[in-house]
Amino acid sequence: MVVARAESLCEYCLIHEEDTFFGCxxxxxxxxxxxxxxxxxxxxxxxxxxxRNKGSDLASLAPGTDRLVRFFDARSDQWSExxxxxSDGITxxxxxxxxxxxxxxxxFNEGERLFERDTLREMGRYPTAAAWxxxxxxxxxxxxxxIRKRT
Ligand SMILES: [Zn+2]
Numbered sequence: 001m002v003v004a005r006a007e008s009l010c011e012y013c014l015i016h017e018e019d020t021f022f023g024c025x026x027x028x029x030x031x032x033x034x035x036x037x038x039x040x041x042x043x044x045x046x047x048x049x050x051x052r053n054k055g056s057d058l059a060s061l062a063p064g065t066d067r068l069v070r071f072f073d074a075r076s077d078q079w080s081e082x083x084x085x086x087s088d089g090i091t092x093x094x095x096x097x098x099x100x101x102x103x104x105x106x107x108f109n110e111g112e113r114l115f116e117r118d119t120l121r122e123m124g125r126y127p128t129a130a131a132w133x134x135x136x137x138x139x140x141x142x143x144x145x146x147i148r149k150r151t
Contacts, residue, residue: 002043006074009130011027012046012102014131015047026043033056034056062097069098071098071102081137082102090121
């Protein structure tokens with residue numbers, strides 16, 4: 001269920017499960033340590049990088065402040081409201097404080113991850129059509145043909 005709903009994508013960095021060397025795991029959005037339930041509203045698919053960097057954390061401090069900001073919630077938030085894909089096709093840019101703390105703690109733009117994404121981009125595997133729809137949101141229309149071929 002979790003994998004199908006996520007269209008086999010990491011719901012955070014949008015890499016396809018089959019394209020990431022370490023695969024994906026089921027993430028508790030609110031970790032069990034903090035009382036999060038194992039039900040579908042609290043579960044998301046996450047690649048190993050995102051999931052391991054997140055750990056059992058729920059939030060981080062907004063830059064230069066002592067204000068706690070929660071992470072992106074794959075169940076209630078729209079990806080395209082909090083992040084965008086840079087024109088280089090590999091860097092994930094934050095649009096909100098929620099996006100910022102998520103991208104930083106999850107390590108979205110760490111060197112090895114940019115390298116992995118760049119390799120996939122050259123192979124036509126990043127973003128996939130499903131990832132493209134999340135990047136562009138519901139108003140994005142149909143993915144362009146060169147992306148539609150990438151399933
Ligand atoms: Zn990820």
